[in-house]
Amino acid sequence: MNFELSEEQQMLVDSISKFLNNDYDFDTRRKIAATELGYSADNWRMFAELGWLSVPYAEESGGFGGSAVDLMLMMEAFGKALITEPFIPTVILGGRLVEVLGSAEQKQSLLAAVIQGELQMALAYEERGSRGNPACIATQAQAVGDDYVLSGEKVMVLNGHAADKLLVTARTSGSLVEREGVSLFVIDADADGVDITGYSTMEGGRAANVVLNGVKVAAAQRLGVEGQALAAVETVLDEATIAIGSEAVGAMEVLYKTTVEYCKTRKQFGMPIGKFQVLQHRMVDMFMAHELTQSTMYMAGLRNLEGGDVARKAASALKVQVGKAGRYIGQQAVQLHGGMGMTDELNVGYYFKRLTAIDALLGNTDYHLTRYGAIA
């Protein structure tokens, strides 16, 4: 067993850290998040030039040939700066599903554009009440001749406000939570009958609800076999779970360290509040929560390489650990910063809110605990 980074991994992490240190301080991030787009198109182009957008794809797909472990390392670094660029929606949820399920033509037309930074994507899979379960789908895809007609509503579509192409899950057969009958389609965001309502999320992200009003879709827009898309969607959602969990680990590290530094300088009763034992023990618990979550992240990243139930279980374990540790570290960081922790002025609140959002996204702690128990 070995936890050392390869030379390539070290270079990747170093280049990301360098960019974030030089060009992504908190004020910059705040300005980027306040734009209409919510992320920087210039940064996105630069990510493409640096090759970051190609990391998870196989070399034959034109990618870097990276694994979940590489994604994990990248996202942990991104999480430290709370970047708003849509890496998970476009590169993982979008691009990876195209790579796993798409035909040679679909890969050629879509993946190259993602890697070059010219195509924004989003996966519309979550529905009202589905709680992150990708099998829980009411949206219908009715076969009409060689085509399909899609009707239904998707919620919290990450990057849905900016995506050029949407990947949409819909039922071609089966009842609400059946595994069979889930199909995946790629549609243009501006296609007839697609009604996108974009919004800001509470932590500075962007997403959209998408209503499909009898959207006509050609058979060539289907990815993979009709009714058999669920396994691939789950596989890619697990990769995204590891990615967002790793982002959370990065955010947790900044948050607990920021809190420790604050408590060393903030004085009350004539001494730094970090001298009080009750606060010290709280911060030790924050430190341990971060370390344990980082260990779980390594577990999930490395076990993802094994595939199968082992990989699925590990991804859910990570999401549970991230949910609990994120709540703890986030809430304690606000508490220990006192009144200042409640303000928009400090970055503490943004990390707290991002960790809160991460728990809700891609299936929350309760959902993944149930899923974990159900996997043999």
Next chain:
Amino acid sequence: MDLSVKPEYRQFREEVREFLNQALTDDIRAAGRLGTSVFHDKERAMAWQKILHAKGWVAPHWPVAYGGTGWDVVQRSIFAEESLQADAPMLIPMGLQMCGPCIIGCGTQEQKDYYLPRILSGEDFWCQGYSEPGAGSDLAALQTSAVSDGDDYIVNGAKIWTTYAHYANKIFCLVRTDKECKPQQGITFLLMDMDAPGVTVEPIIGLDGVREQNTVYFDNVRVPKKNRIGEENQGWTVAKFLLTFERGGQEYAPGLYQYLRHIKVAAEQEGDGFGGRLADDPHFMRRVSEVEIQISALEFTENRIKAALGSGQSPGAVASMTKIVGTELSQKLTELAIEAVGVAGLPLQLDALEPGTGATPIGPEYALTAMPRYLNTRATTIYGGSNEIQRGIIAKMVLGL
């Protein structure tokens, strides 16, 4: 970064497994299976120590020159895991884990030559004299005094929580040799005979109804100065050597997984009170999953520590947290276990817990050990530096508070 296991480790695991299978008798395994604390049945643990000693495997963590095996950190961990799986009793740690390393680190050649072989063979049975009635978490406040008298010290005072003192022929003690300086600076590390005139042992009965611990009184006990380890007033340094020696050495996850498997077995066999099995009760099984996820977080933390030690690096800050996390998880697990067995955990069955009595347990074996383990495990967050003390150490040493 990868989880691959080198083929030579697989081979080593096979070798260990084979040895354990043929060397462990049913009678010795019973001590491992029925053990409800860190300290397993004395007779069988010592019998196992003799077998391991004959094989040369009794002190894997000691330097080879003193009788160690030369195994690396991964091999040691494989041996510990396999021993656990095979229900081998845990070796009694006071000599092998505690006193031995202090002698190795700070003893004279003569002391090493005399004491170390006797520790390995089990000829000497050691107990530990650190805590006192007035010095628990604040160990440096200890008052047991050793006053110089020619070639001897005269020792007076009392030590408490002295596990298995009633079996021991030797005790290693921290005693005060100087009252005028800072508390840590006036302490000396002494080795004493339990049958010396003036030593008396009083039992302490634990929550589980068992005599594991004692109070040891010293009334003008004469101890030769040649029994001192290290210099006079340097005992704190000797005692701390033990901590650095042990650092990263103890793994909790394998034992926790083992116990979790027992709980799952219990849940398969116990009813849920509504006609089904406890294993079908989603509320209970969710809690099992939660603990399992926490154990895997600790497992990978321990893996990171092992990987660092294996490549000659310092494991860093994470090594300081495994005691806190491991012991707190062991308490959660034993709590789940008593909830799983319900009222079957309530009968007091001290005889059935003792291997070799032939007493038939009331109810299944997993129910027999559940409550004593729950009770005994409360101690894990108190001993070895309470978890509050451990948090204080991390706050200071790691967070710089």
